Amino acid sequence: MNKLIYSALFLAMTANPVLAEEAENNSNTETADFIQRQVQQNMSIGRAIKSIVSHYPQDVEVVVGTALDLYPEHYKEVIHAAISAQPALTEDVVRIAIEKGITSCTNIVETAINAEPSYVDFVVNAAAHSTPDELNDIVRVAVVTEPNSADSIVRSVAKAHPNKLVDIIRTAMEAVPFVGEYIVETLLAAYPESADQVVTTAVQESGSHRQNLQRILETARSAGLSDEMLTQYALQGGATQEEITAILAKQGHEEEN
Template sequence: MLRTLTLLSAAILATHVSHTAMAQEVSSNDVVQPPASANVESADQSNHFQTAFLRRQVNQTMSVGRAISSIAGHYPQEIVSIVDIALDTYPDKYREIIFAAISAQPASTEEIVQLAIEKEVSSCPNIVQLAIKAEPTYVDFVVQAAAVSTPEELDEIVRVAVLTQPDAADSIVQTLSQEHPNKIVDIMTSALNAVPFVGEYVVDALLAVFPNEAETVVETAVRESAQQREQVMRILNTAQHAGVSQDKLKEYAMSAGLSEDDFNSALGN
């Protein structure tokens, strides 16, 4: 893959041609800071020197993960390019590479996830799980990138994401439903089958952005949570506060097997 010349490429070339004595003055744990005046004419040369630079850092730190973290600290704008090279150079270390890169530069999470999926270093769900564990607060970016790259795996992406970060289930479902509004039922079903106790939060999140889909959202949530009586009651209460009519709520309650007393209790009657 050809890559355009970057600041890091120039830095790497300068490092390659720098005097040996200069290199000896640098600690083995530091990234060499070369002059910025070097120039590389071809993308092939850029690839060669970037790879050599990465290998040198890996040899110095004895770990590709530590090398990625070190380089990211000095060249944060180059993290995606470095991950690209690292995954080609050390494909069996993909877990360490992805985890270190996202932990060091979470703002690049979406690009890193897309890159890893495109390179097929592992299955999409595995990459999703790894990325979420590396930086849980960027879970929405992870699932969004994964769903764009492999929309055919949407159900599994949802399942793995909510199992990995159940506290963010409402946000995960909301994000993916906004990107794939025709898949709301499938997304909800996958999420609630994986983590049934998040039903009320999922309903609340979806009704906030899809008020006109209240019937579909509540009906799906009640159906998928029918075995959890308390959860169904909380879903009905959430739907009531969102403006769903009492007649509809009673219909859903009866379909889930709730008693009249349970229904009245859920609505605070």
């Protein structure tokens, strides 16, 4: 299979456009035939793709792309199998699937995260790079699918899209409110100069979840923000003076003891 693909690539780089087109068509046909034979032998699309990608990781683009063309209704199996076989190629698999347009970006994100949760940052960044207009939906699906990595997801996306910091925090906390304190902790460590935006937005999104508000303020205080700054940011976020005073007083009392 490698010889076929590399021969096709070599011909495609020649000056003769007719030969290049024929080579590409032949390569696509041979790849499709090869995948279909593997599916028949393995009696499973997933097992076939996992086997092929395991043996030919350098050809992941043509293999996954062709498989998605052949079996678009089985995109979950194709994506899951390819990522399971070669987790390091997660970003490439996500990009290829999105470019094929076989389903929504968020479906691809969810499938890819489920296949390899530890590569969630790569999934989110690949999706956000390919479809920046869907950034909020990507963040929402990612934190819902893998809430334990919410802080990492938000930090990673914020690094790539710093001008969207407020939207990223808001989207993540709307989807999973209890992750607010972890988001605040990681963002204050990464972006101390944005403490105003981070704390104010987190307080706003804590809404009626007063326990979340308490944890957010306690986390921000532990990160080094003064009571004056916390009071200012929390008030901007919609908390009352009474709530803020009670929370800060309680934490101060606990620290003394």
